[in-house]
Amino acid sequence: MSKLGDLGAKLYRGEVGYDFVGKRFVWYGVSILITITAIVALAVQGLNMGIEFKGGAVFTTPKTAVSVTAATEDAEKASGHQAIVQKLGNGTLRIQISSLDPAQANAVKTKLAADLKVPEAEINADLVGPSWGDQIANKAWTGLGIFMVLVVIYLAIAFEWRMAVAALIALIHDLTITVGVYALVGFEVTPGTVIGLLTILGYSLYDTVVVFDGLKEGSKDITKQTRYTFSEIANRSINGTLVRSINTTVVALLPVGALLFIGGGLLDAGMLNDISLSLFVGLAAGAYSSIFIATPLVVDLKEREPAMKALKKRVLAKRAAAAAKGESAEDEGFEGAGTPQVVAQGRAGRRR
């Protein structure tokens, strides 16, 4: 525990640190690999869409004493799909089962009749339309699109366009990974899943924004010093906010993990499982992407700027001169620039 605290202090002072930015191509590679896997899985396996998207069958049974829980079990066993069972006011059961075509529906009907001990002829089977998929999911996609446009504008104003672009790429990255996991594992996509996915929107960006905020502060007045290049400063600010990022991610994942454990592991409760799984994957991906993808992307974009190129030249020239003189130039530089932040105490130069 206290070790983590020490680590925090060391990270803050820049005594230790991981070269996130320098090794960025490794992480880009990892992300591209994961993304390709996700896309392939999506293309090959497809998503297992639930009743709300695909439609399904609704069975209405005659009045029965069978409990809702028992009927749910029977229905899921008979069909192999998720079932929603409701008791209606007159004592009959309404059983909704996803992804059934008429032929399957008949087989399930026969099984249900046997399990629930009611005459098969009295079970009424009807197909349910994919109203969710047609109506609401489309709107969720529209919302996603509008949100992305707005957030890019906002981030471009609050930070700068490079950060906005990087944040957007990171967000798409997170969503792709989450959807990919669903395709790979074959979990049923329900409204809960979509809702989980939409939560990731805000959360993934929350994390990214926290990291960018540190970067913005760290790189303030960057051109007034000649000690560090932009990528070094970016790396320092990632390390400086690393403890914060780890803590916020752990704290966000704990409740979701509990939901996943209780919902999926212990009670096999559908909806809880659906939401928490997509959230868990999305949050983890979001934390990863804000550190390993978003910030390095900003660096890649930023280092193309003439001002940054010039800075890099100056820094390198100075280092060469200092090396020739034997480290004597070390104390000058950034401290005079009046920014006491992350960059000021560091040894990034020395670490290299």
Added chain:
Amino acid sequence: MAAPKKGRRPTGAQGRPGRALAIILIAMVALTAGMFLTKQTTPRLGIDLAGGTSITLKAKSEPGKPDAINETNMNTAVGIIERRVNGLGVSEAEVQTQGRDHIIVNIPKGTNEKQAREQVGTTAQLYFRPVLAFADGAPAAPEATPSPSASTSGAPKAEGSGKPSAPATPSSSATSQGRVLSEALKAPAATASPSPSASESKKADDKAPAPTPAPSGVEAAAADLQAKFAALDCTNEAQRAAAGKGVKPEDATVACGKRGDAWGKWILGPVGVSGTDVKDAKGQINPQTGQWIVTMQFTDKGADKFAKITGELATKQMPQNQFAIVLDGEVVSDPSVSQALTGGNAEISGGFTQQSAMDLGNMLSYGALPLTFQEDSVTTVTAALGGEQLKAGLIAGAIGLLLVVIYLLVYYRGLAFIAIVSLLVSAILTYTIMALLGKGIGFALNLPAVCGAIVAIGITADSFIVYFERIRDEIREGRTLRPAVERAWPRARRTILVSDFVSFLAAAVLFIVTVGKVQGFAFTLGLTTVLDVVVVFLFTKPIMTLMARTKFFSSGHPWSGLDPKRLGAKPPLRRSRRTGSGTGSVTAPVDVKEA
């Protein structure tokens, strides 16, 4: 940098924490009291957790439109019904198609079921038809009542004569004034009314031909219509329901409707504009007059049709310069027209209350169902997911909260208590507001929303972490606690605001764009985000300021979570270290520097 000095100034920071804490305390007490006073001590649960009412609607095939019941139309209907039942609130009603021609509407327990059924059931086709004649709802005025059958039989003979309707007209135009007519048209209406009221045959004849040529030109049909009109008693529910039903859009018809509190009846021409031509409509206050109006926006096609019909109507006399908005055969409004309205935008004014303006706006924008429906069955349903899921969710939430608390305690020690109490404050605010909103806007907590609230634990705790880490960073810089708390705040505040704004933006966009479950969830997300900001500003920060004054925290007790030694801070050498080289410092082998 001047900031540290500002932080050290004791007075500025001292007056405020008390005030902020008082505000949030009052808010909590008020919300809790409000919750008990309105007897809304638990949030209303959604249909997936609490069950509710299930309404099955069956699409009816229209005369002359055998192919109308198809997938597209059914889906359009589902969308419209969904928007209508969820209306302005977030009541979480579910609408889906079943089979070929059924729609199931599930409404959570505690919703105004009667109102919901009305909204679902009565939603049908919406048309704009020109008004050809108008009369009071009853077949005739008191003097005519003895022989309603006589006037019925008399009318055809009179061949389109306005006689039966004539006595009724004056009184109606008198009562209707200022209700549905636009304000601007009050005066012409008043001058127009005397002429029929004279009830002379000559005047009546003047009036009579007007209805006849307009509908179809077929005399017999017009006569038939006159007869129907004369016989129609709109105060009779059965007659009212039958009037105007099953009429083809291109035919003229009779219809009933309410004008204020009294019933009126109309002869209406063929449909000029249909409800599907309305793009959007809403009730709103006219900023100039302060009165409620309904604004309409038409589709391109609708705008052309509307311009044409209003152009024709504007040249006519009262009441034929009016058009009736007919919903499912019933006239809901009959505004008059003074000029051709081109450009696709129009506004109806005069005599609206907030409720009636909102209702009409709602009907106009969502009322244009492509099909007619009849209620097949209404039954109660049990929860789709059951209490078990809710229980599981709550257990998971408790475990999650416990884990977060343990993590915070282990990592932040004493500071964790501030975080935990802040979480508690946030929880109280969230719970009471959700409970109150159940009644206020029909907010229903479904399982996704419960999950959202659990996830919000982590997201709320994130704000504290951002702040705490900032404070610790400041302490690592060598500051003592009080200035560290003040100095860390502006930076943490900016980070929290920027990131919470992004979360809120996501929630707001989803809330506006989507409907149903997603909307309810987005609402929860937005609410918790706003409360996060409120709690951090009004509670966590002030408490932190107060705590910084206690010996436990300010001395950097090892259990306070702010032990400078443990944090690896530079020794508190104060100003003298400004120029010191720092290489010989005790705990931290690091360059010492100061702003």
